[in-house]
Every structure is written in C-alpha cells, then in structure tokens.
Amino acid sequence: MIKYIYKTITNPIIGPVVVSSVILSLLVMFYLPTLSLQNQKDKVVLESLTLIDHLKIFRTYYNEAIVKKLKSKTDIAIDYNHEIASNTLPLPATVIYNLSERLNNERGITVNFFSDYPFPNRQKRVLDGHQKESLSFLRENPSETFVKEDYIDNKKVLRVSVSDVLTSQECLNCHNHRIDTPKNDWKLGEVRGAFEVIMPLEEQFLLNPIQIKASIAFMLFVIASFILHYTILFLRREKEIKFQTALLEEEVSKRTKDLNSSNLLLLEYKKAVDASAIVSKSDLRGTITYVNDTFCEISGYTKEELISKPHNIVRHPDMPKEFFKNLWDTIKAKKVFKGILKNKNRNGESYYVASTIVPILDDNGDIIEYLSLRYDITELVDAKEKAEIAQKAKSTFLANMSHEIRTPLNAIIGFSDILCESNINIEEKEHAKIISRSAKSLLNIINDVLDISKMENGKFELEEAEFSLFNLTEHITELFSVNIKDKNIKFIYTFDPLLPELILSDSYRIQQVLSNLISNAIKFTPENGKVYFEIKVIEKNDKNVKINFIIKDTGIGISKEQEEFIFKPFSQADSGITRKFGGTGLGLAICNDIVTMLKSKIQIKSELNKGSEFSFIVDFKIGNSIDENIKRTDINFAISEHFDDEDNIKSIVKNYLEKIGLVFEFPEALSKKIDIFFCFAMQDLLIELVEFKKYNFDSKIVYIGDKYSLNKAVLSYIDYYVDLPIYGSKIYNIIAENSKINRNVLNKSSNFENLKGTILVAEDNPNNQKLIEILLSKIGLQSLIVSDGQQAIDMYKKRKFDLILMDINMPIIDGIKATKIIREIQNEYYKIPIIALTANSIAGDKEKYLSSGMDDYLSKPIDFDKLVNIIKKYLQNNEKKLNYIEKNITPEKKFSKNIIKERLFLDDLTIDMLLDNFFLTLDNDLEKLQKAIDSKNCDEISKMAHYIKGSCSNLGMDDCAFILEKIEKESKDFKYDFSLKELIGLFNKIKKDLKGN
Known part of the structure; x- marks a missing residue:
C-alpha cells in the first residue's frame, strides 16, 4: 500500500494533482473553518468591548452630569431602590444594570454587571461558575479581557468579561460612606466587579479581506504551478518523443537493412539447401x-x-x-x-x-x-553394409586363425608340459620348458589380438561375480615375485586393511589389467629399481566401496607426448622399445578399454628416466561377509622398529598380523607372552633379539628383508626369513607352522584322482587326439577317439558313453551339426552331456554352442585343471546332489586339495595358504559358534554358521557345509539345540586326510 502511494505521488503526471488536491482539501476542511471561527470570535470580542466601553462612558456621564448636580437638591435621593421610592434616582451602577437588562430583551445580547461583594441589592443574585472564574482572573489581571466559549440553552455563545475598576473619587467616597456598603476601605483602581457580554456564535463563513486575498493568491499560485509543471513536462516529453522517434527511425532503418540482408542470406541458404x-x-x-x-x-x-x-x-x-x-x-x-x-x-x-x-x-x-x-545417404548405408560385411569377415578370419593357431599350440603346450613331467634329463627338461613358455607367450598374443577384436566389435563383455580382491591381488603378487628376482627389483605390495572381504566384479579382467600394468612396470624398470603395487580404499559404506589401484615404478618413464598414444592398439612409447623390451603394444590398449568398461579411467603420472605411476579408481559392490574386525585367534605377535622404512614395510607386515591376532610393539612386547617376533634391519637389532629371547626363549623370530645383509651373530637368532614382495602366504605359512592351531604345513602332491567313465572324443587333429587321450588316461578315464562329426554320431549309436568332448571345426559334419543330430535322436538312445572342445574364442561362441544343444564349453589350448573340473562336474553331478540332501554323512573318500583346485582353479601354493588360514582360525570360530549355542543366541548362531559354511563351500568341504547350512536355517526358526560333535569329527578327518597328501 505504501509502495503504491509512493508511486502515485512521484508520478510526474498525476502526482501534482493528487498532492494539490490533498492540500486544498485539508485547507477547506480544516484551516479555513478554523480561521473563520477565530474571525467570528474576534468580531464578538470587539463588539462586546465596544458595548462595555459605551456603558462605562454612559455611567461616567451619568455620574458627573446628573448625580453630581442632584446632590445639592435634598429632596431627590440617589439609590438603588429608585423603582419603588419616589423622588429617587438610580445609582450609576444600578443604571448600568437596568440598562443591561433592557439590552437583553431587545437585541438578544446579554449584558451582565456583577460583583461578588454583598451589596444589599445584590443579595439574591447568584454568580455562575464562569462569572466566578472571570472575577478571579480579572482581579489578578485587571487590564486583561476574559474570553470563553460556553453553551446556554443549547446554543453556542462567547462570553467576554472585563474588570469594573473604581476610577472616580466620587464613586470611591460613595462606596466608603454609604451605610449599607459591604466595605468602607475602597481604594481607587480596585476591582469592584465585572462587565460581561454574552453573544451567540453563528455558523457562518467569515474571512477578512486579507485572508480572502491570501486564499486567492494561494489558489493562483497552485494554478500557476500546475501550468508551469505541465508545460515543462510537455516540453520534456516532446523532446523525448523526438529523440525516441529518431532512434526508432534509425532502428527501423537498421532492421530493414538487416531484413534485406537476411532475406538475401535466406535466399542463399535456400539455394544451398535446395542444392544439397x-x-x-x-x-x-x-x-x-x-x-x-x-x-x-x-x-x-x-x-x-x-x-x-x-x-x-x-x-x-x-x-x-x-x-x-x-x-x-x-x-x-x-x-x-x-x-x-x-x-x-x-x-x-x-x-x-x-x-x-x-x-x-x-x-x-x-x-x-x-x-x-x-x-x-545411400553411399553411407552402402559403405556401412560393406564395413559390416568386412567386419564379419574379419571376425570369421580371426576365429579361423585362432582355431588354426590354437590347434598346433594345443599339442605343443600339452606335450611340452608332459615332457616337463617325464623322466628326461635336466637339459631336455629345460628345452621343454622353453617350448612351453614360448607357446604360452604366443597364446597370450593371440588372446590380446582377440580381445582387441572383441572390443572393436562391441562384443567384449564383463561378467559380475563375487570374489575376494585380497586373494586375487595376493595371487598376482605371488606370481610376479618370481620374475623380479632375475633383475633384483624391490617389489612392494601394500593393501588397505579396510579392504572388504568380498566384492562383485569380473575378477578375470581385473587380474588381466593389474597383471599387465605390473608386468610393464617390471619390464621397464632397470636392475635394483623398485615397483610399488598398492590397493587403497577411498570410500566405503555397507553396500559399496571405492578402491584405488596404484602401480608405480622407478623405470624409464614416459614423456608427455608419448602419453597421448600409448593406449592405442599396437603402439609403444617409442620405436625402440619394442626392439629393446619386446611386446605387441596391445596390453595397455586392452587395459584401458577394460577400465573404461569398469566406468573408470587410467591416470598416468610419469617423468622420463624417473619412473611412472599408473592408477585407476573403481566403484565396487560389496559382497556378503562377516565382520572384518573380529580377532580370529589368541596368537600374540611382537614387531620391532624399522627406522629406514621409506616403503612402509612394517605397516604391510602389521596389517597381515592384525588380521590374525594381537600385535605388540617392542619393547612393550617384553612384558607379554609372545608367539612370534617379526623384526627388520636396524642398528641395534642384535641387542633387541638378545633382550627378547630373555623373556620369550621358545618364541620364533622372523626377519623381514635381505638375509645376506645380516652378520653371523644376528643370523644365529633368526628362524625364518621373508623377502620382498610380502604377501599373505609367506606370513601365514610361518604362523601356521609355529602356532598351536596347525603346526603342519600341507605338502604339495602331484597325485591325481581316479575317475571312472568312458569319454567319446571327436577331434580331427592327430596331435590333439593323442594329447587328450593321455590327459584322460591320467585321471583314470577311458576314451574313444573319432575324427569327424559323422563318426561321433555313429559311435554314439553303437555304444554308451558317459560324456562327449566335441570339437567344432571338423570335416564331413562339424561339431554343432553333430550335436543337433544327437539331440534329435537322444530319445531313441540315451541322454548324454556334450562339451564343446574348440580353439574358437570369439565373444558369443559359448552362447552359440549352448544354444545348439551343448552343455558346456572348454577352450583350447586345454587347461588340465579345467578339463578335470568340467568332466567331474558332469560325471559326478548326481553324487554331489546326494551329498547335499543326505543327513549325517561321513565322507568315505579321502579329502584332497584337488577338490579345491576344481572349485577355484588355483595353484598348490595358494591353496596351501587358504587351508592354513582356514584352520588357523577354525578352532576360534567353532568356539564362538558353541558359545552362541550355549547362550541360545539364534542370530549369532546363524551368523557364525553362515560364515564358516562359506569357507567350507569354497574349499570343497561339502559335508561340513551341509551340516552348517542346516544349523543356519534352523536357527532362523529360533532353534538353538545343536551339537557340533559330528562337524568337529568331519574337520578332524579332513585334517588327517590332508596330512597324508
């Protein structure tokens, strides 16, 4: 509202009118009526004073001209009772009083002559409040006039009073010498009473000439101001209109020119559009x-x-x-x-x-x-069709070349591995190993070319499964620990303790990226250099984790210009690298594409001759796992200082130890019962070792570092040595060997399980036929070899087999067509598992084979462990089902590490580490499960049973997993009365079986 009023007042057009109207309205409504009323009052006061003056003049004249002359005549008296006494004239005051009564009756004007002295003739007169107030005021101010508004008979009047002062000696003498005088000490100038005139105030507008002239002058000023204001406003508006008109004309002219130009340009555009x-x-x-x-x-x-x-x-x-x-x-x-x-x-x-x-x-x-x-776009469409045909031809060529190259490689790798295991001399065995390594190197190149082809075709896909990133990176580190010894490279592997137990992703592709980056770091790092492999947790919550993978080296480095194209296929940092270090230039291109598919990017920090750092950050979903902060055992460790620890070796070791038990710093550890003491290179190491042995004589001492740098005195105290890189199995094996939980390290075994069954093999290559026959016989299986799909169909009809290994590319009838024919006639004969056995590795092949009726897929060159695993999967499928549904089964078959190989496809060393770690914590885990049962805590029972069951399933302990699964399910139904006797018996038998391996 205030804003609206302000805008109205400040408006140059209506503002002056509004303001002037308001001022004039206030003038007419308030100021002029007030001024008129005051003029009326002034007029009444003036007339009243004039009347009083006339009365006073008359009284003076009456006193001097009449009363004074009549005093000499004794027969005429001067008194107030003249109306009833003969020969009596009224006193001067009485004359005035009588005259005032006459004026009241004739003119509507009331004239009062009153006093508060008790003159005899005034005893009955009663003074009102106004008269009393006026007498009081006039005695104090005899020369002033007392004026006041009043209402008489509901009419507004103005009462004007002046003092009546003794000014004549004759009056003074009379007052002082009369017998009935109320006082006889009157003095000249004394107020004896008052004259009062009461006149009505009429409703009329009364202005004097000056006020009228001023009002007219003000109105003329307002009008003149209006004229001046609007004249100026008009002139300004005219000037602005002229200016705006000029601008508008200029803008119209400009736009007209622009429009003409636009029309010309539009015409040109139209011509261009029409032409194309x-x-x-x-x-x-x-x-x-x-x-x-x-x-x-x-x-x-x-x-x-x-x-x-x-x-x-x-x-x-x-x-x-x-x-x-x-x-x-x-x-x-x-x-x-x-x-x-x-x-x-x-x-x-x-x-x-x-x-x-x-x-x-x-x-x-x-x-x-x-x-x-x-x-x-006809040409573009035709070009696209031709490109698709060419791409398809390229894929077909790669598939065929892959098959043709893999087929002889299959025989080369297989037979070279057989030679390595045979009883030949050392030199021949070394030659066989060279053949195997070379063939596998060639196979890796083929795989890289195929991966690049898949990526270009958009057929490269990532799988998602739950796995342990810790175990994966440990395995990678373990594999590369052999390569670094020849170049005397210091390899430092560090993992973050906050790393979750399980994540979901494609473990194979992550291993491919990390292995390639680490391999490059080792390849391009000179002797006595360093390679760092670090896994760092950036962010983590209940469902997701953000992990940073860092591979750093002190190698030859990469220039800024070279960084721009090293991720392109068949590229190297410079032309001389391939000659000096070897390689196809495909590795980083594949890594970059895989990391991109993982929604990340490989970052490079490098400086020539100072080294390089490759890193990438990936978000993973976290798999189901138990609380990682639970202490697994009651083993106590001591750890010494490491003063020259620029590579954080001590932190790495401590991270591993804290996953198992309590870790005490030296010398605090001297007051504890310590099982194993881990120490590093330091100046006073011998003193610490001597001191430690005083308090823990039977405890073992492990030295982390280069044992050749130690003197004989220190060496005499060391029980175990751990060199770089540090990974779990190195630590866990020492702990397992020297702990109460499991004192025996599992021995490696080259024995294979004996399976029963007859396998039909359809393979056209003679070398591969012989290799497959040897591999199958090695695990106790009989085999029948045929050379094409037609022979496979014929043999299927004649005999009963347990499984068919079906090559894809064969003469007469290929493997896919042969499979379809067998599936069409299997109702007349029998149902049999068919496994694709092929060198093809193009994306989509597996799906194509499965859709044609095959049950599974095995790629060439044949991996022996995968071959055994896939055969057992189909030969023993029914037996495994029974193991999961029968109650209280005690395994009749001896437990072997081969069971774990079938499940996890790991080497013996890694399996040993997993078993050590499992049995290292098993007693503690079973104790927690028993405590939960004793306390009837169903949630904790379910949690611990689920946790132990997961490890059992991964390690092939199916009967133990079955019992734990039953406990887990029944505890969710609030059951808690369980016995662990049978479960503990199974674990003890497994330990016994493993000791016999």
Whole structure:
C-alpha cells in the first residue's frame, strides 16, 4: 500500500494533482473553518468591548452630569431602590444594570454587571461558575479581557468579561460612606466587579479581506504551478518523443537493412539447401504441396507428377508400417521427427535418406503443414553394409586363425608340459620348458589380438561375480615375485586393511589389467629399481566401496607426448622399445578399454628416466561377509622398529598380523607372552633379539628383508626369513607352522584322482587326439577317439558313453551339426552331456554352442585343471546332489586339495595358504559358534554358521557345509539345540586326510 502511494505521488503526471488536491482539501476542511471561527470570535470580542466601553462612558456621564448636580437638591435621593421610592434616582451602577437588562430583551445580547461583594441589592443574585472564574482572573489581571466559549440553552455563545475598576473619587467616597456598603476601605483602581457580554456564535463563513486575498493568491499560485509543471513536462516529453522517434527511425532503418540482408542470406541458404537437401512440404493428410528440384532429381518424378500426390509415391515396400505409425504419432504431437527411410525412385531403384520432418504451426499453435528435409545417404548405408560385411569377415578370419593357431599350440603346450613331467634329463627338461613358455607367450598374443577384436566389435563383455580382491591381488603378487628376482627389483605390495572381504566384479579382467600394468612396470624398470603395487580404499559404506589401484615404478618413464598414444592398439612409447623390451603394444590398449568398461579411467603420472605411476579408481559392490574386525585367534605377535622404512614395510607386515591376532610393539612386547617376533634391519637389532629371547626363549623370530645383509651373530637368532614382495602366504605359512592351531604345513602332491567313465572324443587333429587321450588316461578315464562329426554320431549309436568332448571345426559334419543330430535322436538312445572342445574364442561362441544343444564349453589350448573340473562336474553331478540332501554323512573318500583346485582353479601354493588360514582360525570360530549355542543366541548362531559354511563351500568341504547350512536355517526358526560333535569329527578327518597328501 505504501509502495503504491509512493508511486502515485512521484508520478510526474498525476502526482501534482493528487498532492494539490490533498492540500486544498485539508485547507477547506480544516484551516479555513478554523480561521473563520477565530474571525467570528474576534468580531464578538470587539463588539462586546465596544458595548462595555459605551456603558462605562454612559455611567461616567451619568455620574458627573446628573448625580453630581442632584446632590445639592435634598429632596431627590440617589439609590438603588429608585423603582419603588419616589423622588429617587438610580445609582450609576444600578443604571448600568437596568440598562443591561433592557439590552437583553431587545437585541438578544446579554449584558451582565456583577460583583461578588454583598451589596444589599445584590443579595439574591447568584454568580455562575464562569462569572466566578472571570472575577478571579480579572482581579489578578485587571487590564486583561476574559474570553470563553460556553453553551446556554443549547446554543453556542462567547462570553467576554472585563474588570469594573473604581476610577472616580466620587464613586470611591460613595462606596466608603454609604451605610449599607459591604466595605468602607475602597481604594481607587480596585476591582469592584465585572462587565460581561454574552453573544451567540453563528455558523457562518467569515474571512477578512486579507485572508480572502491570501486564499486567492494561494489558489493562483497552485494554478500557476500546475501550468508551469505541465508545460515543462510537455516540453520534456516532446523532446523525448523526438529523440525516441529518431532512434526508432534509425532502428527501423537498421532492421530493414538487416531484413534485406537476411532475406538475401535466406535466399542463399535456400539455394544451398535446395542444392544439397531433398525438400518437400505436405498438408495435414500427407499430400505433397511443394518439392524442390533435388527431390525431382533423386525420385525421377517431375513436380507435376509429385504435387497433390501422397508421399507413399516414393515409399519402398521394405519399410515396416510401424515406422510410419511412429512418424505420424511424433509429428502430430508437434514434435520433430528424425529417422532413416528407404525410398524407391520412378525406376524402382532404392535409395536411403536421412529425414527430418518439422510441423509448421500458426499463431494459435495449430499445425498447418509439414516441412521435410532429407539428405541422400545411400553411399553411407552402402559403405556401412560393406564395413559390416568386412567386419564379419574379419571376425570369421580371426576365429579361423585362432582355431588354426590354437590347434598346433594345443599339442605343443600339452606335450611340452608332459615332457616337463617325464623322466628326461635336466637339459631336455629345460628345452621343454622353453617350448612351453614360448607357446604360452604366443597364446597370450593371440588372446590380446582377440580381445582387441572383441572390443572393436562391441562384443567384449564383463561378467559380475563375487570374489575376494585380497586373494586375487595376493595371487598376482605371488606370481610376479618370481620374475623380479632375475633383475633384483624391490617389489612392494601394500593393501588397505579396510579392504572388504568380498566384492562383485569380473575378477578375470581385473587380474588381466593389474597383471599387465605390473608386468610393464617390471619390464621397464632397470636392475635394483623398485615397483610399488598398492590397493587403497577411498570410500566405503555397507553396500559399496571405492578402491584405488596404484602401480608405480622407478623405470624409464614416459614423456608427455608419448602419453597421448600409448593406449592405442599396437603402439609403444617409442620405436625402440619394442626392439629393446619386446611386446605387441596391445596390453595397455586392452587395459584401458577394460577400465573404461569398469566406468573408470587410467591416470598416468610419469617423468622420463624417473619412473611412472599408473592408477585407476573403481566403484565396487560389496559382497556378503562377516565382520572384518573380529580377532580370529589368541596368537600374540611382537614387531620391532624399522627406522629406514621409506616403503612402509612394517605397516604391510602389521596389517597381515592384525588380521590374525594381537600385535605388540617392542619393547612393550617384553612384558607379554609372545608367539612370534617379526623384526627388520636396524642398528641395534642384535641387542633387541638378545633382550627378547630373555623373556620369550621358545618364541620364533622372523626377519623381514635381505638375509645376506645380516652378520653371523644376528643370523644365529633368526628362524625364518621373508623377502620382498610380502604377501599373505609367506606370513601365514610361518604362523601356521609355529602356532598351536596347525603346526603342519600341507605338502604339495602331484597325485591325481581316479575317475571312472568312458569319454567319446571327436577331434580331427592327430596331435590333439593323442594329447587328450593321455590327459584322460591320467585321471583314470577311458576314451574313444573319432575324427569327424559323422563318426561321433555313429559311435554314439553303437555304444554308451558317459560324456562327449566335441570339437567344432571338423570335416564331413562339424561339431554343432553333430550335436543337433544327437539331440534329435537322444530319445531313441540315451541322454548324454556334450562339451564343446574348440580353439574358437570369439565373444558369443559359448552362447552359440549352448544354444545348439551343448552343455558346456572348454577352450583350447586345454587347461588340465579345467578339463578335470568340467568332466567331474558332469560325471559326478548326481553324487554331489546326494551329498547335499543326505543327513549325517561321513565322507568315505579321502579329502584332497584337488577338490579345491576344481572349485577355484588355483595353484598348490595358494591353496596351501587358504587351508592354513582356514584352520588357523577354525578352532576360534567353532568356539564362538558353541558359545552362541550355549547362550541360545539364534542370530549369532546363524551368523557364525553362515560364515564358516562359506569357507567350507569354497574349499570343497561339502559335508561340513551341509551340516552348517542346516544349523543356519534352523536357527532362523529360533532353534538353538545343536551339537557340533559330528562337524568337529568331519574337520578332524579332513585334517588327517590332508596330512597324508
């Protein structure tokens, strides 16, 4: 409201009118009536004073001219009772009083002559409040006038009073010498009473001439101000209008020029569009209303033949109806449609156009017509089809080449491995190992080429499964620990203790990336250099974890210019690297693509001759796991200082130890019962060792570092040595060997399980036939070899086999067709598992084989462990099912590490580490489970049973897993009465079986 009033007042047009109107209204309503009333009062006061003066003059005259002369005549008296006494004249005051009564009656003016002295003739007169108030005021101010408004008989009047002062000696003498005087000490100048005039105040507008002139002058000033203000405003507005008119004319002129230029440019655009685009317009029903020359040229029709015809005139019959339904739905919804159409010209020849159809709207937003812009892309479509054919041919070529190369490689690798295990001399065995390594190197190159091909075709896919990143990186570190010894490289592996137990991702591809980056770091790092492999947790919550993988080296480094293309296929940092270090330049390209598919990016920090750092951060989902902060055992460790620990070796060791038990720093450990003491290179190491042995004589001492740098005195105290890189199995094996939980390290075994069954092998290559026969016989299986798919079908009909290994590329009938035929006739014969055995490794092959009726897929060159695992999977499928549903089964078969190999495809060293770690914590875990049962804590029972069951399942302890699964399920139904006797018996038997391996 205030804002609105302010805008109104400050408006240059209506503001002055509003302000002037308000001022004049206030003047007329308040000021002038007030001024008029005051004028009336002044007039009444003046008239009242004049009347009183006249009365006083009359009284003076009466006293001097009449009373004074009559005093000499004794027969005439002067007194107030003149009306009833004869020969008596009234006193001067009585004359005035009587005269005032006469004025009241004749003129409506009340004149009072009163006093508060008790003169005899005034005893009955009663003074009102105003008269008393006026007498009091006038005695104090005899020369002043007392004026006051009052209401008499409901009429507004003005009462004016003045003092009556003794001014005549004659009056003074009379007052002092009269017998009835109320006092006889009167003095000249004393107030004896008061004159009062009461006049009515009438409602009339009364201004004096000066006020009238001032009002007129003010009105004239206001009018003059209005005239001046609006004259100035008018002149300013005229000037502004002229200025705006000039600007508008200039803008119109400019826009006219721009419009003309735009029209010319639009015409040029139209020419350009007409020259390159196929333009047409159509009405709401799709009838053509306009076409340009380009439309006519490509369609072969004239404008006359096209106008008024539907667009169907150029529609190719191959285009589906759904396409045009979508087109019309889009443009009728006032949206722009974009798409590729296949059209036909007048001669029936097809051509392709990229079409954009725009609805044209009127002022009301309604569609009035459609504008179509099309571009001829026939050459692009033909080129794309040719490229797809070429890509398909490339994929086929790669598949065929892969098969042709893998087939001899299969025999080379297989037989070279057999030679390595045979009883030949050392030199021949070394030659066989060289053949095997070379063949496997060639196989890796083929795999890299195939991976690049898959990525280019968009067929490279990542799988997601739950796995232990800790175990994966430990395994990678263990594999590369052999390579670094030849170059005397210091390899430092560090993992974050916050790393979750399980994550979900593609473990194979992550291993591929890390292995390639570490391999490059080792390859390009000179002797006595360093390679760092670090796993760091960036963020972590209950469901997700963000992990940073860092591979750093002190090698040759990469320049900024070289960083731009090292991720491109077949590229190297420089032309001399391939000659000096070898390699195809595919590794980093594959790594980069895999990391990109993991929604990350490989970052590079490098400096020539100072080293490089490759890192990437990936978000993973966290798998189900038990609380990682639970202490697993009651083993106590001591750890010494490490003063020259720039590589954080002590922290790495401490992280491993804290996963198992309590760790005490030296010398605090001297007051504890310590099982194993871990120490590092330091100046006073011998003193510490001597001191430690005083308090823990039977405890073992482990030295971390280069044992060749120690003197004989220190060496005499050391029980075990751990060199770089440090990984779990090195630590766990020492702990397992020297702990109460498991004092025996598991021995490696080269024995294989004996399986029962007969396998039909369809393989056309003689070398591969012999290799497969040897591998199958090695695990106790009989085999029958055939050379093509037709022979496989015939043998299937003649004999009963337990499984078929079916090659894909064979003469007469290939493996896929043979499989389909067997599946069609299996109801007449018998159902049998068929495993694809092929060198093809292109994405989609496995799905193709499975869809043709095969049960599984095994790639060449054959991995022996995978071969055994997949055969056992189908030969013992029913037996495994029984193991999971029977109650209280005691395993009759001896437990072997081969069971774990089948499950996890790991080497013996890693399996040993897993078993050590499992039995290292088993007693503690079983004790916690028993405590939960004793306390009837169903949640804790379910939690611990689930945790131990997971480890048992991974390690092939199926009977133990079955019992734990039963406990887990029943505890969720609030059951808690369980006995662990049978479970503990199974674990003890497994330990016994493993000791016999």
